[in-house]
Structure formats: structure tokens, C-alpha cells
Amino acid sequence: MPQILVQDLRKTFSIAEREPGMWGAVRGLVRRKHRTLCALDGVSFSLEAGELVGYIGPNGAGKSTTVKVLSGILYPDGGRCEVEGRVPWKDRIEHVRRIGVVFGQRTQLWWDLPAIESFDLLREIYGVPLQEYRAVRDELIERLALSPFLDTPVRQLSLGQRMRCDLAAALLHSPSILFLDEPTIGLDAVSKLAVRDFVAGLNRDRKVTVILTTHDMDDIEALCNRVLVIGGGNLLLDGTLAELRAQVTRERWLTVDLEGSEEEARQLDDPEAEVISHDGLRVRLRFDPGVVAPAALIARIAGRYRVRDLFVQNPPIEEIIARLYGNAPG
Amino acid sequence: MKTPLSAYGAVLEARFRTLLQYRAAAAAGFATQLFWGLIRVAIFTAFYQSGSAAHQPMSLPEVIDYIWLTQAMLMLQPWGVDPDVRNMVRTGTVAYELLRPVDLYWLWFTRTVAQRTAPMLLRAVPMLLVAGLFLGLRPPASPAAALGSLLCTATAVALSSAISTLVLLSLLWTVSGEGISRLMPAASMIFSGILLPLPLFPEWAQPVLQALPFRGLADLPFRVYIGHIPAQELIGVLLHQLLWTAALVWLGRRVLVRGLRAMVVQGG
Numbered sequence: 284m285p286q287i288l289v290q291d292l293r294k295t296f297s298i299a300e301r302e303p304g305m306w307g308a309v310r311g312l313v314r315r316k317h318r319t320l321c322a323l324d325g326v327s328f329s330l331e332a333g334e335l336v337g338y339i340g341p342n343g344a345g346k347s348t349t350v351k352v353l354s355g356i357l358y359p360d361g362g363r364c365e366v367e368g369r370v371p372w373k374d375r376i377e378h379v380r381r382i383g384v385v386f387g388q389r390t391q392l393w394w395d396l397p398a399i400e401s402f403d404l405l406r407e408i409y410g411v412p413l414q415e416y417r418a419v420r421d422e423l424i425e426r427l428a429l430s431p432f433l434d435t436p437v438r439q440l441s442l443g444q445r446m447r448c449d450l451a452a453a454l455l456h457s458p459s460i461l462f463l464d465e466p467t468i469g470l471d472a473v474s475k476l477a478v479r480d481f482v483a484g485l486n487r488d489r490k491v492t493v494i495l496t497t498h499d500m501d502d503i504e505a506l507c508n509r510v511l512v513i514g515g516g517n518l519l520l521d522g523t524l525a526e527l528r529a530q531v532t533r534e535r536w537l538t539v540d541l542e543g544s545e546e547e548a549r550q551l552d553d554p555e556a557e558v559i560s561h562d563g564l565r566v567r568l569r570f571d572p573g574v575v576a577p578a579a580l581i582a583r584i585a586g587r588y589r590v591r592d593l594f595v596q597n598p599p600i601e602e603i604i605a606r607l608y609g610n611a612p613g
Numbered sequence: 614m615k616t617p618l619s620a621y622g623a624v625l626e627a628r629f630r631t632l633l634q635y636r637a638a639a640a641a642g643f644a645t646q647l648f649w650g651l652i653r654v655a656i657f658t659a660f661y662q663s664g665s666a667a668h669q670p671m672s673l674p675e676v677i678d679y680i681w682l683t684q685a686m687l688m689l690q691p692w693g694v695d696p697d698v699r700n701m702v703r704t705g706t707v708a709y710e711l712l713r714p715v716d717l718y719w720l721w722f723t724r725t726v727a728q729r730t731a732p733m734l735l736r737a738v739p740m741l742l743v744a745g746l747f748l749g750l751r752p753p754a755s756p757a758a759a760l761g762s763l764l765c766t767a768t769a770v771a772l773s774s775a776i777s778t779l780v781l782l783s784l785l786w787t788v789s790g791e792g793i794s795r796l797m798p799a800a801s802m803i804f805s806g807i808l809l810p811l812p813l814f815p816e817w818a819q820p821v822l823q824a825l826p827f828r829g830l831a832d833l834p835f836r837v838y839i840g841h842i843p844a845q846e847l848i849g850v851l852l853h854q855l856l857w858t859a860a861l862v863w864l865g866r867r868v869l870v871r872g873l874r875a876m877v878v879q880g881g
Contacts, residue, residue: 356711358874380714391709395631407623408713 284368285329286460286492287353292362294323294348322348324516325362330494332459335486337507338496339604345516346496347386350462353494354384366460380409383453387465390445391452392437398448399433402455409456416455423451427481443474450481460492461485467499479505500600514608524600531603535577537568539584540592551588556580564591569598620715621723628724632731639735642688646740650684650748670812674751675839679810681750682835685740688733689769690801690830691776693794694784695721695728702784717873718866721781725774754840761847765834768854772829775861776801782865785872806832812841826857 300316322345330336340346351357352364355371355378364371371378385391392401406416424430427447432440440448446466453461463482467475483506485491495506503510503524510527512520520527537556541548541564548564556570570580577595584590654677661673671679698721701707710717744750753759776797783793802808804827811822811832822828833850836842842850 351708354712356708375711376714376716379712382712384709384712386706386708389704389706389709391706391712393627393631395634396627400627404623404627408620408715410617410620410714 286332286367287330287494288363288365289329289349289353290327290363292323292326292349292352292359292364293321294345294352294357294359296320296322321516323352323359323362326513326516326518327362328511328518328521330492332492333486333490334509335483335493335507336495337503337510338494338513339498339500339503339510340496340513340519341608342498344513346513347464349513350384350464350494350496354382354462355379380456381458382460382462383456383458384462385446385449385453385464385466387446387463387468390437390449392445392448394438395436397434397436398429398440398452401437401448401452405452405455411456415457419455419457420451423454426484427451427477443470443477446470446474446478447481450478454485458491460494463493463495463497465497466495467497467502475499475502482506500604504600512604512607519607527600527607528597528603531606532598533571533573534569534598535572536596536598537570537577537580537584538594538596539566539568539588539590540564541566542589542591547588551584553580553584621719624720625723625727628727629731632727633735635732636735639732642732642736643739646684646687646736647743650680650740650744653680653684654748671810671841674749675841676810676813677749678751678839679806679835681740681744681748682838683807683831685737685744686733686766686831686834687807688736689729689766689773690798690805690807691729691773691780692798694777694781695724698724698781699784711873718778718862718869722774722778722862722865725777725781726770729770729773729777753838755844757844757847758838758840761844761850762834762838764847765829765837765850765854768851768858769830769834772826772854772858772861775858775865776826779861779865779868782868782872785869785875801827801830804828805830806835810835812836826854826861829854829857 296319297317298320300318324345326345326349338346338349348357352359353366353371355375358372366378367381369378392398393404396404402420406413406420411419424433427450429444429447429451432444432448437445437448450466461482466482467478470478479502482493482495486493486506493506495502497503508523510520510522510524511518512527520530522530536559539551541551543564545563548566549561551566552558553568553570555575556568558566558568560567570577581593581595584593657676657680658673661669661676698707698710701710710720713720741750745752753762780794780797787793804822804825805811806828811819811828814822822832829850833842833854837844837847837850
């Protein structure tokens, strides 16, 4: 029995629509038009304990809806969902005792209180024994380096500080599953790294199952070995990052730095590779390793042009995801 | 595992402490209530002196007591809803409330109790002192009346919180909640006796006023204090308040179950 089981999960929302302008507003008083939006259209997957899974998709794809159903906040319209044998929305109180959730765009801390007071309050709400609480809290404070701003009211914290406090708040009751809904949104590079390190450590040392939704593909590459890609309410792909790449495109990129003039760089071309960008003396080509072996391509280009440096890489994951949705640029 | 009562206690305490910080609002509220109290006392004094006071259901000193109690306890009325919760519903942070291993109805009821009591205490204590020392408010009619009115006021807090929580739950459908949260205080102002002591309403209106829950918020505790309702009838008074509270809690819990099924968490 997997830890999390989702079968054919469905959820639709009814959205009241109003025609724009004054006339629309007046008509809306009498007659409301409703549009049905299908957020989840039969999503199925299962997770084992201790996995760290990236759940990705564009805005409105159904990521947050899935997280909200799995955490017991929303009732689905159909399908089956069990987390450690519990049906989240039916056994809500029992369920939320054992999960932690962070919504990156909102805070669960009391806005006017210092974070430490929110922690104490959460201890009472979750009924964590005092000794256990102190041990868990102190470890979280240390791992997330919270001590410098624990006594500052939350409203005065920076976004990065607040997010670290929010992570701690979600873990005070030692949940076995952690849902992170865009935890790095809006954070600077240093804070992002701190959050990633912490999440990776939590999964490694504590065996906490983590489900991470994000738009930041660096998060995914740094943390997840399994990804679920959702689009239009359907699961498009479930597999490793490598499988995701292989399924969408086998394409690789060759970046070449030339010596000589920019004029020369602009004239670079190759019969079996396509130039996709010029940037001064840097030229980027894409090629299919099935058509031309990377070594042969490199040898040919090095023979024809004065090459200072070159390297082969996979296309960035953003590009791959975009292709998966069928709206790749270019 | 049941949620321990201490969870609700902790929420109540935290919310109460936060609300006690709003001292400037309390000072302004106190000044306004004092001003209105003086005007109302002047109006009733004029009425009683020009008409025949003998036939009135309340004597002038009783009315003056009633008015000062009204001014002191005004914040106990089901004014508006917890602004925090309103904000949470608007922005979708309400999701976090559902992530707590507590009963959402009692969680919000608890927040509402803090919302009803902290601002009231900040205003009531100085108002009772000033009115008692300088403005003609008399002490409770008897020790039994004192104790009885305290008891009635405590149940009035529960009743008012049950009404407010019901209004709060309407947010699950209307998002802004402006409509109902403005209608409710208006109804309550009239039917609880805040605007005009209920015994002064015409005879034909009395059965309706008796039946409605609102008199439990002001009229009943005040008249017990004054001695206008004798201490022997206290049981009936408490029963009226408690039955209405129980009915409104029951209704609120039903509404919440339906609301959660229909709920859409705002924003991404």
C-alpha cells in the first residue's frame, strides 16, 4: 500500500462571470452566468513514504487544487484519495495532525506576533508535549538559522526570513508528509538555496515525504528525482527528470565561444545542427545526438572555426516543460 | 484523539491579548459612548418630566441605569465579524485554518468570543466607573441581582458569539460579507434594547421581542441588574439565552458543513 494514493481525482469549480463595464454589472444583478472550470480531470498517481516529488505545471494547471485536496482543505467531486489510509476531507482533523503544509504565497504565522509566539500557539493547537516540542523547535531554529529574528513581529520580517519561519511552523508537530506549494516564490538566490538545503536534509535525515509544487525548475533539478507534470487537469507525465527529457526531446545544445570577430561568429553554421542564438562571440546550436554524434559535430566545428571553448548541455528544463505543453518558443 | 480544550484556550488568550492593544480605539469609543449616553439621559429625562411617569413600565432612575449599562456594554453586540477571518477568506489564507487539527466551528467561535469580550472590557470598565461615580448609575438592586446579571452577561457573550459566528460563516459564500454583517447589528440594536429599552416598546410588539434572541444580549442582563426582573425569574432568563445559543450553534455547525463543501479557496 503506497503512502499516498490518488485515483481518478476530479474537481470542478463554478465561476460566476460578469460582463465587463457598467451594463455588465447591472445585468449581473439579475442574471448570473456561471462557467464550469475543470481543475482536475481524472488525476492518478501514488507515492511511497520518503519520496521527494516535484509537482509541476503552468498556472491554473491544477497543482494547488491537488495539494488542497490531499491536505483535506477541499472536497473533490470524484475519485479516490487515501493518505496513509485516511481520506483527507473525511478524516480532516486526524489527517492534518500528521501532515505539514506551506503555501508560499501566504503565511500561517500570526501577523502581529513574533514568530516564536506563533510557534508556542501552534504547540497548543497541535497538543505537542512540551519536552518534545522544545527539542523539535530548537532543532528547526538551528537548521533554519532563525534565532536572529525570532522575537521580531512577523509583519517586519523579510520574505526569506518569513518563509523559513513558515517552514519551521509547518514542522513543529513532526509530520510524516510535507506539502510545499511554491515555497521559493519571490525569494532571492541565497534564501532559495537555504530553503532547498533544508528540504533536502529533511527528506534525507527524517525520511519525510515531500511533495513540492513550483515554477522554479532549479528547485526541481536540485531536489527531485521524480516529477509529476500536470496540465489542463490531466497528468501529462510521471517519471524521473531524465525520462522527462527523453520523452519530450533528445535534443542537446552545443555552446561555442569563438576567437576572432563577431562577423565570423555570425557566419557559423553546420549542416547537421541548427544555430539558435548568437551573443557576441558565443554561438549556441542545437542538434539531435541520434543524427550526429556529439564528438563528430565538435570535431567538425573545431576544424572549420577558431574555437576558444565549447560545451554540450541539456536544454534547460523550462524549455522541455514548455514543449510538453506544446507551446515551445520558436 | 480529541482536540484538547487548551488548544481553544490558547487561541482565545492570544486573540484577547492582541485585541487589548487597541487602546486608542477604546478611548475614542469611550468618549463617544459617554457623549451619547449624556444625550440619551437628557432626552429621557425630558420625556419623563413632560409626561405622566406613573403609567410607564419603567421609572426614570431605572431607565437611566439601563442607558448607562447600554453605553458600557455596547461592544458586546454582534458587531461585524473578526477582521482577521474576513481577511483570511478574502485572500485564501483560510486554507491554513483548515489545516489545524481543531473543529473549525469552535475555532472561529473562540476567536469571536475574544472579539466580543476584549473591546467590551476596555470600554465597559471605565464607563461603569464614571457613570457609577458621577452620572447616576446605581449599584445592582441586590446581591442576587449583581450575581444574576454577571451570569446573564456571561451567557450573553456566548449568545452574541453564536450570532457573530453565524454571520462570519456567511463569508464562505459572499466573500466580502458586508451585507449581512451590516444588517445584523442594525437588527440587534433595535431588538436587544440598545436603542430603546424593550419595556418601553408598545404592548403589541412585546411578544415578538420576547421570542427573538436579541433581548438576551442587553435587555435581560440589564433588567436583572436593575431589579426590573426579580432574581426568582433568573432561571427563565438564562434558559431563554441558552436555548437560543444552542439553536444558533447547531445552525452554525450545519451551515459550516455545507459551506466547506462549497468552499473555493481564493487565489493560486
